[in-house]
Amino acid sequence: MLLRAFYGGTFDPVHNGHLAIARAAREALGTTIWLMPAADPPHRDAPGAGAEHRAAMLDLAIEGQAGLRVDRRELERAATTDAPSYTIDTLRELRAKHGEHAPIAFLIGADSLHGFATWKEPEALLAGAHWVVAERPGSALDEHLPPPVARLVGGRWTLNAAALRESPGGKLLRLRQPLHGESATQIRRRIAAGETWHHLLPLPVAKYIAAHGLYGSASSGAVVRLPGSPGV
Structure with a gap:
């Protein structure tokens, strides 16, 4: 089945490290990577640049690069509501569009995984989508995960990227890629x-x-x- 993969973040600004991760995921997963700028991330300070600036920079960054696209759904949702931008809302929107059985994956950095237990409805996020975790300098996946995160992700890891196509969600895959400082x-x-x-x-x-x-x-x-x- 077609695997749909989304790389969320503020991209404030998008830089070479972001693109290295996106390209590595594109090759590892064999699918298009949709870079999805966040409007109002609830776990961090307000972005330094406005949403349209950040989206415009993403458009420029991926121009001419096969298999990389920009998805503005979180910005469009923010235009109609004052609510914070939660990943669980994005997942539910994707499920409404693509169905409950479509394989969906989110790409995050290892630093984000370390704080995953603080996200809204983390159990539903893990059950409802696959998670591709990219190593980041200072947050390698070989480090000890916080106990709440370790309990959440225990038994969900896979070494086989193709396995993500076999179910709607529930697995974690480690993405090995050149680390950028x-x-x-x-x-x-x-x-x-x-x-x-x-x-x-x-x-x-x-x-x-x-x-x-x-x-x-x-x-x-x-x-x-x-x-x-x-x-x-």
Whole structure:
């Protein structure tokens, strides 16, 4: 059966590490990866850039890359409600569209798995979808999981990506991919401080940030020169 895979996050901004994970998942799962920007994530501070900016940067980042697409459903839902953006709501929306028997997978980083027990209705999330977990620097999956998470995921791991196509959900798969040290938080700090940052993002995204003065790039006092710009 067709496996539908979704990679959620604030993507604030989308960077090379995000794309490395998405491409690795595309190859491992043999399916299109839908990058899904969150509108109002309840587990973290408000994004540094507005939703439409973040979605526009995602469009630029994946342009011309086969098997990567942008899904705006959480942004569209937020436009009609003031409620926080919960993954369980997204899963139920996907189930309403694709049916209860369609294999659905969510792609998350190992750092997100460590906090999974604090998500809304974690048991329903685990039962209702597969979870592909990418290693992240400082949050490798070999580390001890918090006891509440270990109890939730115990016995659900599989080594076989093809197994995710055989059921609607309930399994976890470890995604091995090249680890990137950058994080969106670090990139935002570097931009605001006028430090070098453009090499950490796809070039069109870096140009977009500079053109729109996002993350303090216009007020940092630094002249941001990108590859291909005059004088570079």
